[in-house]
Structures are given as C-alpha cells and as structure tokens.
Amino acid sequence: MKYICPHIKAKGKPEETTLHQHLIEVSLAAEKIADALNFDTEIARCGAILHDIGKTSSIFQSRLNSKTIPRTPFRHEIASCFFLSAFPENIHPQLIEMVIAHHKSILHDAREKGILDLEEVHGDTFSLHIKDWNNWKDDAITILNALGIKADDISEQQAEENFDKVYDYCDEIVQERGFSEWRGLLMAADHFASALSENTEEYMKRTFQTPNLNFYNRQHKLYPLSEKNSVSDKRHTMVVACTGAGKTDYLFRRCKGRIFYTLPFQASINAMYKRVKSDLKNDNLNLDIRLLHASSSISAKGATKEEKIIQGHVGAAIKVLTPHQIAAIAFGTNGYEAMLLDIKGCDVILDEIHTYTNITRAIVLKIIQVLNYLDCKIHIGTATMPSILYNRILDILGKENVLEVKLENKELTAFNRHIIHKVDDWDQTHQIIATAISKNKKLLVVCNRVKHAQEQYKKLLDLYPEIPILLIHSRFKKGDRDEKEQLLLGLKEDGTPNGNFNTSNKACIVVSTQVVEVSLDISFDLMITEAAPLDSLIQRFGRVNRKRNNDTIGKFKPIYVLAPPEDEKEALPYDLEIMNRSYATLPDNEVLQENELQAKIDQVFTEIDFLKIEEHSVFKEDGRWTIDKLTHNSKAILLDLLDIDSVNCICEADEDAYREGNTETRSKLTVNTRYYIAKNLNQLTKCGIEPFILPDTAYSSEFGLDVSKAKPEFYDTKYSFL
Numbered sequence: 001m002k003y004i005c006p007h008i009k010a011k012g013k014p015e016e017t018t019l020h021q022h023l024i025e026v027s028l029a030a031e032k033i034a035d036a037l038n039f040d041t042e043i044a045r046c047g048a049i050l051h052d053i054g055k056t057s058s059i060f061q062s063r064l065n066s067k068t069i070p071r072t073p074f075r076h077e078i079a080s081c082f083f084l085s086a087f088p089e090n091i092h093p094q095l096i097e098m099v100i101a102h103h104k105s106i107l108h109d110a111r112e113k114g115i116l117d118l119e120e121v122h123g124d125t126f127s128l129h130i131k132d133w134n135n136w137k138d139d140a141i142t143i144l145n146a147l148g149i150k151a152d153d154i155s156e157q158q159a160e161e162n163f164d165k166v167y168d169y170c171d172e173i174v175q176e177r178g179f180s181e182w183r184g185l186l187m188a189a190d191h192f193a194s195a196l197s198e199n200t201e202e203y204m205k206r207t208f209q210t211p212n213l214n215f216y217n218r219q220h221k222l223y224p225l226s227e228k229n230s231v232s233d234k235r236h237t238m239v240v241a242c243t244g245a246g247k248t249d250y251l252f253r254r255c256k257g258r259i260f261y262t263l264p265f266q267a268s269i270n271a272m273y274k275r276v277k278s279d280l281k282n283d284n285l286n287l288d289i290r291l292l293h294a295s296s297s298i299s300a301k302g303a304t305k306e307e308k309i310i311q312g313h314v315g316a317a318i319k320v321l322t323p324h325q326i327a328a329i330a331f332g333t334n335g336y337e338a339m340l341l342d343i344k345g346c347d348v349i350l351d352e353i354h355t356y357t358n359i360t361r362a363i364v365l366k367i368i369q370v371l372n373y374l375d376c377k378i379h380i381g382t383a384t385m386p387s388i389l390y391n392r393i394l395d396i397l398g399k400e401n402v403l404e405v406k407l408e409n410k411e412l413t414a415f416n417r418h419i420i421h422k423v424d425d426w427d428q429t430h431q432i433i434a435t436a437i438s439k440n441k442k443l444l445v446v447c448n449r450v451k452h453a454q455e456q457y458k459k460l461l462d463l464y465p466e467i468p469i470l471l472i473h474s475r476f477k478k479g480d481r482d483e484k485e486q487l488l489l490g491l492k493e494d495g496t497p498n499g500n501f502n503t504s505n506k507a508c509i510v511v512s513t514q515v516v517e518v519s520l521d522i523s524f525d526l527m528i529t530e531a532a533p534l535d536s537l538i539q540r541f542g543r544v545n546r547k548r549n550n551d552t553i554g555k556f557k558p559i560y561v562l563a564p565p566e567d568e569k570e571a572l573p574y575d576l577e578i579m580n581r582s583y584a585t586l587p588d589n590e591v592l593q594e595n596e597l598q599a600k601i602d603q604v605f606t607e608i609d610f611l612k613i614e615e616h617s618v619f620k621e622d623g624r625w626t627i628d629k630l631t632h633n634s635k636a637i638l639l640d641l642l643d644i645d646s647v648n649c650i651c652e653a654d655e656d657a658y659r660e661g662n663t664e665t666r667s668k669l670t671v672n673t674r675y676y677i678a679k680n681l682n683q684l685t686k687c688g689i690e691p692f693i694l695p696d697t698a699y700s701s702e703f704g705l706d707v708s709k710a711k712p713e714f715y716d717t718k719y720s721f722l
Contacts, residue, residue, distance in 0.1 A: 004146050005139050008056050012064040017197060019055050020143050023048065025200040027147070030189035033314060036208035037341060039185060043091050047098030047186050049147050050087065054079025056140040058132045072128055073113050077102060079129045081166040082137075082159035086144055086151035096169050097630060098186035105631035106170045114631075115170055126163045130156060170630065178625045184337025188314040191338065195313060206288040207315025211259065215279050216252040222548045224411045225250040234403040237379040238393065241407050242415040242594055243542030247381040248272075248351070250405065254379050255347035259318045260326065263351050264360075270485055271520050272351075273320045278495050284317075292321035314342040323350070323364050329374075330366045332618035332627040333634070344374045351381050352539070353389075361389070362613050368396050370619045383542065384535045384597060386605035412595040417545040419556045422588045424563050426456070429528050432560060433460070437467060437507040441525040445511045446540050448530045448574065450475050454703055457511040468508040470501055474515055475705040479668030488522065516543055523547045526557055531564040533574055534582035534604045538597060556591055578604060646672045648691040650684070651699050652716055659687055671699065677707050682715075 003020040010022035027048040034044035054060065054076040063070055080099050087095055100106060100115055107116040118125045133156050144151040154162075193200045219226045223246035225239070230253040237254045241247050252259070261276070263269050273291040280287055326343060328336040348371055353364060371378055378397065394402060407415075423429060436443050445460075447453040450473045457471040472484045488510060490503030497503035501510055502522040514532075516522065517539040523546035529537065545557040564579040565571050571579055585600040586592070614620060618627035627633070648670045650658050658666050666688050678692040695714035698706050 005056075005143055008061065008139050008143070009064055010052060010055055011194075015197070019052065020146065021198070022193065023052060023143065023147060025193035025197060026051065026189050028201050029192045029204055030185060032204045032207065033185055033189055033192075033341075036315065037185070037344075039181075040094075043094050043182075044098075044185060044189070046087050046091060046149070047095050047182065048189055049144065049149055050080055050083060050095055051099045051102055051186055051190065052076060052080060053083055053140050053144060054081070054129075056136050056143065057129070058136045059129075061136075073118060073122065074129065075104065075113055075115070075118070077104075078115055078118075078125065078163070078166075082130070082133075082162050083140060083144065083151065083154060084162040084166065085154065085158055086141075086149055092165070093169065094182045096166050097173075097180045097182040100166055100170060101180070101183050101630040102186050102190055107174050107628065107631055109631075110634050115167060116174065119167065125167075126160055129163075130159060133159065173629045174631065176629045177627065178629055179332075179337050179340060179627065180629055181337065181341060183630060184339075184341040187335055188338040188341060191335075192313045192315075204315075206286060208258070209284075209288060209317040210257055211280060211287055211289075211317045212283040213252050213255060213280070214283055216249040218249065222550075222553070223249070224407055224414075225405070228405060230254050230403075232403040234401055235377050236397045236402045237377075237381075237405065238390070238402050239379075239381045239405045240385060240390070240598075241381075241383065241405070242412065243383050243539070244546055244548050245407060245411075245415065247383075248275075251349045251351070251379045251381050254403070255349070255377070257377075258316065258346045259349060260343055260346055261318065261320045261349045261351065262323050262326070263320065264322060268352075268517075268520055269320050269322065270482070271489065274495075275521065276318060276320065280318075287318070288316050289318045290316040290320070292319060292325050314338060323360070323367055326367060327363055330363065330370050330617050330619055332632055334632045336618075336632060340374065343371070343376060345376060347377045347379060349379045349381065353380055353382055353385065353393075359613075361608070365392065365396065366613055366617050366619070368393060369621060372397060373619065373623060384538045384601050386535075386608060387598070387602050388605065388608050392608075409595045413593075414553060415594045416591050417552070417556055418541050418559045418592045420587050420590065420592050421558060421560045422563065422583070422586065423528075423560050426562065429560060429562075430463075432526075432528065432558075433463075433509075436526055437464060437509075440505070440507045442501070442504060442507070443509045444516070444522075444524040444527045444543055445509060446516065446527065446529040447511070447513055448532060449572070450513055450704065451707070452530065453511050453513050454706070457703070460509055460511065464509070468501065468504070468506075470508075470510045471512075471703065472510065472515060473513040473704060475671060475673060475707075477669060477671045477699070477701070480701045480704075482668075488516075489520070514540075516540070521546070526559070528560045528562070530562050531579050531583045533578045534585060534601055536574075537561070537582060537586075541592070559592075561586060647675050647678050648689050649673055649678055649681070649694045649705075649710075650691045651694050652696045655684060655693060658684065658691070671705055673705055673707065673710065677710050680712060681710065682712070 003018045005020055006018050008019045009016050010019040011017040027045050030044040030048035031041045034041045057076065057079045059074045060076050063074065077099055081096070084092060084095065104114045106114040109117050112121050115125065137154060141151045141153065196203050221227065225241055225246035226249055228250065230250060237251065239247050239250055261272060263272055269291055273289065277289050326339060329340045329343070350364065368378060380393065433443060445456055447456060453471060453473050457469065460469055470484060470487055472488055476484065487500050488502060490498055490500040492498050501508050514536065517536060520543065522543050524544050527540065527544045529540050541559055544559060545552060561583065564576065564583050568576045581604045585603055619625055650669050654669045658669050670691055682693045684691050684693060694705070694710055696716055697714050698709035
C-alpha cells in the first residue's frame with residue numbers, strides 16, 4: 001500500500017513507520033476490538049485516527065530522532081486535540097477520553113506531563129504546542145482526508161477553541177471517580193498495532209475467538225473428576241481435589257468463553273501453556289493461545305516473532321499468566337483499563353490459589369472481588385485449601401453462585417500413593433540415595449532456598465559423577481532456565497519422550513527449589529525434601545508417583561522429609577511455627593491418607609492474616625472505584641506492596657551481546673536477584689532495562705548465580721579500562 005505524506009513519521013529509527021500507516025493499523029485494531037466488545041466501531045475508528053495526528057507537528061518530527069533532551073515538554077496527544085472539530089460534535093467526549101490520556105494521566109502524571117499538570121507547572125500549554133501551526137497543519141489535514149475524515153482548513157483560533165474544550169472536559173472529569181472504557185479501548189488498539197505494525201490486520205483476525213474445549217470432555221475411571229457433571233447454572237466453581245484427579249480438565253469444562261488461566265510460578269505457567277497448546281491443536285485451527293510473565297517472549301518456543309511480541313496484548317482465546325499480571329485492574333496501574341476490557345466477562349481460572357504468600361493472597365482475593373464485579377466467571381482449583389480461606393472466597397462470590405466440587409472419601413482413598421518418612425538431617429539421606437540409584441530410581445530433591453539447592457547439588461555431583469543430575473531454581477539466566485525446564489520435563493517439542501529425567505528409565509537426580517511445586521507434569525520415584533508448610537509439601541509430594549494407571553494405583557512410593565531447622569532465619573522463606581506445626585501433622589513410616597489432608601491443613605492453618613489492602617486498591621469491597629478518571633497510579637505502588645525488590649542482571653561477558661541484541665536476546669541473557677545483592681555492582685545505563693553487571697565468576701550455566709561472588713572485587717580486569 002502506498003502511504004501519503006511519507007515524510008511524516010509516527011516512529012523514529014529503526015522502524016520509521018509513517019504516521020499514515022500507523023493510523024491505519026491502529027484503526028483496524030480499534031474497530032476489531034470495538035466490534036468484539038460491543039462498542040461503537042465508528043467512534044473507535046475516529047478516536048484511532050485522531051489519537052496521533054498531532055505527530056505531524058514540526059516539533060515532534062524534529063525531536064523524533066534527536067539525541068538531545070528538549071528543554072520544554074511537548075505532548076503529541078495535546079496537539080492531536082487541535083483537530084477535534086473535524087469530527088462530529090456528539091462524539092467529542094468519547095474522542096477526548098481516547099486521545100488525551102492514551103499515554104499519560106491527565107493529572108498527577110509521574111513526570112508531570114499530563115494536560116492539567118503542564119498547564120499548572122509550565123502554563124500556556126497551547127502556545128507551546130501550536131508553534132509553526134501553518135507549517136504543519138496541512139499535512140495533518142491531508143492525512144485526515146485520506147482516512148475518510150472530511151477536514152477543511154482549521155484556523156489557529158479553532159485549534160485553540162478545541163484545546164480549551166479538551167482542557168475544560170479534563171478539568172471536570174478528573175473530579176469523577178471510575179475508569180474510562182474508551183481510554184482502555186484506544187490503549188489496547190495502540191499497543192497492539194504498535195507491536196505488530198504491518199501484521200496488525202492479519203493477527204487481528206485471530207483475536208477474540210472462543211476456543212473449542214471438546215478435548216476436555218474425555219472420561220476415564222482413573223480420573224474421578226472426568227466423570228463428574230460440570231453442567232450447572234451457577235456462574236463460579238470451586239474444585240478441591242488431589243493432584244492427578246483431573247482438576248485442569250474439569251476447570252476447562254466449566255468455561256464457555258475466552259479464558260484467563262492463572263498460576264503462581266513461571267515454570268508451571270510455561271508447562272501449562274505447552275500442555276494446552278498440545279491439547280487443543282486438533283480441534284482449534286490456528287488458535288490464539290498466549291502466556292504472559294517476565295520472560296514469556298522466550299518461552300513461546302516454535303512461535304513466530306509476531307506471536308512472541310503479541311503475548312501481552314488483548315484478544316487471546318486463552319492466556320496463561322500470573323495473578324500479578326492482572327493486578328493492574330485492582331490497583332489502577334498504567335494500562336489497567338485495557339486489561340479490564342480484555343478480561344471483562346471472560347472465564348478466569350485461578351489454579352492452586354493456596355500457594356500464595358499472605359500479601360499475594362490478599363491481592364488475589366481483591367482480584368476476585370474485581371473480577372466478580374466485571375461479570376467474569378471465576379473457577380478456582382486447589383489440592384489443599386484451608387477452610388478459612390475457602391469460606392472467605394465463598395463470601396465474596398456468594399455461596400449460592402458457586403458450584404462446589406469435592407472428591408468423596410472413597411475416591412480420595414484411591415489417591416493414597418506416598419509413604420512419609422521423617423529424617424533428622426541430610427546425613428541420614430546418604431544411604432537412601434545410594435539405594436535408589438542402585439535400583440535405577442528417579443530422585444527429586446527439593447530445597448527451600450537456592451543456596452541450599454546449590455550445596456546439595458555439588459555434594460551429589462561429587463558422590464555420583466556418572467549419574468545424570470540436574471539443578472533448577474530461579475537464579476539462572478532466563479535462556480538457561482528455559483533449557484533446564486525442557487530437560488526436566490523430558491519431552492521433545494512434539495511432546496514425545498526423549499529419555500531425559502522425567503521420562504528417563506534409569507537412575508537420575510533433580511535438585512530443585514519450590515519451582516517444581518505447582519502444575520508441572522512430572523512423576524519421580526522418590527523425594528527428599530526440606531520441611532515446609534503443609535500445603536507446599538503436599539504440592540511437592542504430587543511430583544512423585546503422579547502417573548495413574550492400573551500398575552501404579554495401590555502402590556506407594558517414599559517421601560523423606562527433613563526435620564525443620566531450629567533457627568527462624570534458617571527457616572526462611574517460611575514461618576518456623578507453621579513449619580513445625582506442619583511437620584508434626586505428618587505421619588512417620590506410614591501412608592499419607594488423602595482423606596485426612598483437609599483436617600491436617602485446618603490443624604496447621606488455624607487462622608489466616610487477610611491483610612487489608614483497601615487503601616492501595618482503586619476498587620473497594622463495596623463496589624466503588626476511587627481512582628480519578630483518565631488517570632492511573634504508578635506501578636511502584638504495586639511493587640512496594642508486594643515487596644518486590646528483584647533486579648535484572650547480566651554477566652560481564654554478555655555486555656556487548658546485550659547492547660547489540662534485540663528484546664528476545666536480551667531477555668535470554670538476564671538473571672534475577674535481590675536488589676541488596678546487586679546494589680554495589682556496576683550498572684548498564686541507557687540500554688534496555690538497565691541491568692546490573694555480575695562478575696563472570698559469579699555465574700555458571702550449571703549452578704546459576706553464586707551470590708557470594710556477586711561483588712565488585714570479583715570483576716575480571718580485562719573488562720576494565722585504565
């Protein structure tokens with residue numbers, strides 16, 4: 001297609017997309033989103049055309065590729081509003097909401113660049129933005145006419161009247177509380193089109209599909225939930241059942257529309273994404289299934305570049321993600337209106353909800369409140385949930401609205417599969433490990449902290465140099481971590497076994513942290529684990545003797561649980577009292593009875609601290625929204641609340657590759673650690689996400705990050721300049 005005014009760009013180097021092209025692409029996205037969500041498509045198209053037309057300004061064009069920092073602020077969305085009168089007056093309110101705040105809050109913007117901020121701080125905003133009007137307005141009018149907007153000449157006086165109208169509207173609406181769906185629609189369309197560019201129209205065809213879930217109607221007597229009726233007029237679902245009982249299938253069977261599937265850990269998200277893609281590929285041609293977390297762009301293996309880019313945007317048929325990814329709707333952080341529109345009315349599966357920390361649990365409960373308000377169908381699955389938490393969720397959703405599903409005692413008994421043994425310390429495990437290896441068993445060793453896992457891995461390497469041993473935890477480069485997850489699962493890209501670890505028939509050992517706890521479809525022969533809270537332990541146990549067939553039912557495999565430490569610091573990240581209570585409830589040298597687990601859970605978790613986060617949330621329990629319209633909160637609010645102080649790091653030798661690499665390459669090179677570990681290291685500034693630089697000696701692809709060497713004195717002198 002030939003684009004007019006090719007000298008007017010929407011983006012600088014390297015893309016240098018023309019403004020005409022960008023407005024066409026955003027219009028296509030906006031119309032598709034509007035149609036799918038029952039908005040007026042013509043208003044959506046007009047807002048998309050208007051939103052960036054101010055980029056024709058000579059000020060914007062001169063600054064597009066400039067390397068100098070301008071002294072005065074210029075916002076192209078303000079200049080766009082000069083052309084408001086070219087559009088029907090009856091849709092001006094919607095257009096203003098779409099255009100004026102699609103990047104910034106109109107007031108109290110973090111950088112004081114909202115329209116109301118600029119007028120207060122700098123004054124005479126109009127005069128700054130109208131500069132050289134007669135030299136650039138004709139290009140804008142030419143583009144508008146080409147896009148079907150009949151725009152005659154607009155005088156400087158008319159432009160000022162349009163600006164005043166927008167300013168007055170913002171000054172009034174910021175006094176209202178709530179969210180703007182029109183702002184959300186434009187943001188969603190703009191982000192989608194900016195990411196996909198010339199492929200926008202093609203990929204938009206795949207969005208907002210309802211998946212065919214017939215695959216999950218499969219039945220088998222070994223999976224009791226597969227034989228339970230899932231048809232009900234009740235909107236929501238609560239399923240409590242053992243690992244391997246068919247919870248995932250049942251939760252999917254309860255869904256009727258597009259699906260958001262949440263899990264707590266990256267490894268479990270990656271595994272679920274691959275599982276669902278495999279399950280549904282035969283019944284769903286070209287289905288748009290996505291995953292969303294910090295490194296989702298490198299986890300979507302086999303996907304095209306565009307499919308990787310699109311992961312975080314609107315319209316997926318199924319999206320697998322963490323609750324933190326949708327927390328924006330509760331805390332009003334940037335883009336929350338777009339997320340709100342995307343998820344509104346959808347089916348949301350919250351899997352393994354019990355595994356969260358106190359603060360994360362409080363956030364999830366707040367999310368449930370918001371999702372219920374947004375008319376979502378909420379489906380919750382868990383292997384272990386304290387009754388006090390279960391009842392709190394029922395209070396939020398209304399017991400009369402929830403289909404409650406649990407296994408009967410007889411069904412639970414069929415899931416007895418572990419004999420629990422208590423051991424005092426690691427020394428007592430030496431003979432256990434030796435015997436397991438001599439019998440060609442697959443052993444899973446689970447530690448609570450990365451340092452502990454690294455120590456055990458080193459010891460086992462020394463003792464068994466001929467045995468395949470894998471270490472996996474959260475302190476690896478994202479690229480290395482992805483490869484280790486593949487090794488752990490023991491599957492080829494097509495899902496067939498490759499004989500590594502999980503699918504091995506010979507002796508092997510995996511040493512891990514909590515990253516293996518949830519929704520990883522692995523089945524080992526025995527486990528040695530450090531003590532932990534009972535709900536976490538039960539999840540770990542589910543990675544042993546997981547496969548259910550006629551040969552495994554009624555057979556028991558051993559779990560060895562180490563005694564809790566005596567020191568509270570050594571117990572971290574867990575509470576020592578909860579750890580001791582959990583250990584005390586476990587049997588010793590006996591079968592763990594599944595039909596007794598609920599009583600044990602309630603014995604351990606006698607109370608739960610439902611932390612109040614009302615002051616941080618923009619959605620209140622009584623259904624009120626307390627955020628000013630056309631504004632959003634800083635993401636720092638959410639990060640502070642979660643006490644997230646992790647930072648991204650790269651190794652010394654990777655600095656050049658990081659500087660020259662694209663987003664995917666950079667992501668593969670990064671490793672996360674706590675801020676206090678990296679704060680004294682060098683930092684790569686004005687590049688990517690500005691990672692801290694680790695000494696090369698502090699990292700290996702085998703062991704991951706060694707925090708004891710993450711110090712300036714370990715830097716390699718060959719990377720220093722005299």
